[in-house]
Amino acid sequence: MSSEIRLAEGGARSVTWCQIIADCLGRRVDLISERDTSAAGAAIIGHAAHTGAAVEEIAQRSVRIDRAFEPGAHNREVLEASYQRYRAMCPLIGC
Secondary structure, three states, X not given: OOOOOEXXXXXXXXXXXXXXXXXXXXXXXXXXXXXXXXXHHHHHHHHHHHHXXXXXXXXXXXXXXXXXXXXXXXXXXXXXXXXXXXXXXXXXXXX
């Protein structure tokens, strides 16, 4: 099983959002270049069914990464501090 983090479509069109996700998770996040991932996924599954090849192998050859986002240490510290403040407030505001 892969531990890669990949984003596509929707909110992933925002480089700011992609960077926030990388910072929050403290991990590299890859943005997939394909803009219609539903169709691409269907094509990969269809190809696998037709040829008997493993879906993972086909995806590895087919999926292209447009951009990678590395976590920023400073951003991670700021986000962690904000999260801890939120957790401290939860008993008071009922979250």
